[in-house]
């Protein structure tokens with residue numbers, strides 16, 4: 001396998017509703033990534049596009065619909081989709097293209113436009129449940145997260161207040177992100193008093209629906225050296241999936257994420273992730289997921305993430321920063337684009353371009369995506 | 385964001401724009417009917433529910449009893465071996481209290497949602513269902529619960545033949 005470098009990244013604003021179409025958002029993010037890399041449309045040999053359910057946009061075959069805005073016209077172009085894991089799986093798809101030697105360059109683009117579906121994009125998810133044994137019970141997607149959160153709290157004796165600290169931290173970090181949708185200075189009390197959705201999940205425990213796009217340019221080592229003295233390397237990728245029979249699983253621990261992380265760490269020759277990595281962009285559509293994913297990514301032991309958060313270890317200036325970008329809870333959650341935003345954050349942090357969000361001396365980092373019926377883990381490690 | 389980039393593209397549409405109807409809305413009324421195949425395993429499961437019974441499938445490879453039942457074991461990747469009648473009671477593995485409907489609108493009354501490990505199945509073999517006849521603050525993980533069935537003539541071979549599970553009444 002060949003080494004794969006990232007040499008440019010771009011993203012749009014993340015907002016609840018945007019004037020731009022999905023194609024226009026894809027174009028803006030792609031163009032920004034190409035400009036940053038010093039490349040043009042003609043220099044791109046292949047395109048991998050990530051976007052989540054067609055039902056949000058109300059457009060079937062969204063991969064083809066977005067194609068032109070994502071620079072895919074007339075090129076080998078493919079779409080990947082693994083629910084919320086898509087944003088990190090998209091650059092993994094780009095990595096295959098380049099690592100395999102099939103292509104010297106690949107533009108990876110992730111887009112989501114959730115705002116078209118009314119009254120609420122949440123509605124698009126009812127069909128994820130089993131049509132015979134679950135849907136007749138009046139399901140809503142939030143149920144599975146609330147059930148998982150409750151199980152995690154029960155097994156590890158974690159409180160709602162412990163979990164709320166994550167929302168407080170990430171929304172605060174996002175104040176320094178110019179694309180952020182819901183950056184704010186809030187308190188644990190604000191989270192506790194926010195509207196109950198599906199207890200224990202409350203309004204401020206959840207990331208918002210969003211529109212947005214993010215992109216990056218992946219190239220072979222030879223091409224990277226032509227364009228930059230400062231490439232960032234994707235040195236590990238991993239992915240895994242657990243059973244669709246989610247009611248038969250122990251929900252307090254994401255075993256599938258551990259498997260995905262071990263695959264990536266093995267490739268990157270990382271034996272002690274907490275020691276060898278400098279920070280992580282952990283998938284955080286809900287605040288409890290940050291804790292859950294820190295454990296699944298082996299950044300701490302099972303049930304230890306809440307304590308690290310209480311002790312300030314995961315603050316941007318802490319010993320092991322988690323989500324210096326502000327995460328999905330602060331920057332926003334246009335599904336596929338949100339995961340890709342984290343990959344862009346790794347790139348900008350490792351290049352020392354993260355401005356006010358800069359983590360000092362950051363040389364290696366990990367990010368993950370997660371989705372479907374709480375069953376997909378996608379993991380990517382980068383180093384400078 | 386990169387400190388090298390000065391401006392990020394994107395034009396926000398605000399709630400005010402929506403109120404002022406600057407945002408065109410098209411509503412499609414699509415009616416899609418699906419004739420789902422129940423499948424072999426779920427078909428038998430539904431037939432059991434109609435009789436007021438919960439059935440699982442035994443795998444002789446890993447010696448697990450699976451519910452919801454399946455004709456193959458996903459861990460051993462072999463055919464499961466036999467049908468096992470389970471009990472119509474179990475334990476709460478986890479639960480939550482839903483204040484919202486499928487479309488994210490608010491419910492008048494919250495409902496309690498739970499994963500229930502069915503007695504007679506293997507550990508952690510749970511199904512999704514609702515809890516009733518109990519206040520949300522009284523529910524506990526590991527609480528013993530029993531099925532409350534619809535009357536025989538109202539049962540149709542559906543998961544909703546169980547109205548909900550309630551705290552088990554000691555015999």
Ligand SMILES: [Zn+2]
Pocket residue numbers: 443444445446447448457458459460461
């Ligand atoms: Zn088996």
